[in-house]
Amino acid sequence: MAADLARLRTLSADPALVPQVYDYCDQWCEYCGLTDRCLALRWVQARGGGELADLYRDLAAAARASDNGLHASLNPAIMAALAAAGTHFGDPLEGLAREYAARTHMFLRSLDQEPPATADDESRPPGARAVVARYHLLLAAKIFRAVAAAAIDPAASSSATSDATGTAKAALLVAGRSRLALADMAPAARDSRPADLIALLQRIEAELVRRFPLAPSFERPGFDAPRVSAAERRRPAMSPSLVSIYRETA
């Protein structure tokens, strides 16, 4: 473990990294243009696998083990949200996100073909079904984290820089892209479920903005400000139908 933490400290000291770029992204690394600026992805690769939550846990362990500045990489709201994982707040917004996840899961299961769980060819953009599949659980997770952070500190909901606001911004992006992807699927659908899911997403987006009014203007590190320029990103070409989804936000 000590060797792992030393490796994490070495990796995190690279000035090319964008601090906390992984906090407010869509976690779809195959299509991300900031992979070489992201400590989370480097750490997952260095460990030979894992998930984003591993980084938070290992950062916390490294910070406890030393005083070398890793404390700056820790976000108390995220740690609290992780500690509360599995808790159901009974929050109406969280409930809507869970409802969307469950109904989308059933919709996807009813289609002829299962969507790919991950990108199998990252040189090509994902299809609409893959977008919906990828994001339906992530949306619930993002909303859980925003609600958890606001439960810990109600003032965070109206703070321009809080984790709750940033996470709500990420949730809005995920919801918006999902809505566009569902609209892409609607013409070929056998029933009104894509339209019904779009309506549910619109409710969720409206409630997110009501609860986190500064979320739309939150500036995500790397993506908004400070911004890594398009020339410095390594983004695959986007298809015309999905280009609006991935515009300059992923």
Ligand code: SF4
């Ligand atoms: S910033 Fe990019 S590379 Fe890092 S976790 Fe998010 S999607 Fe993956």
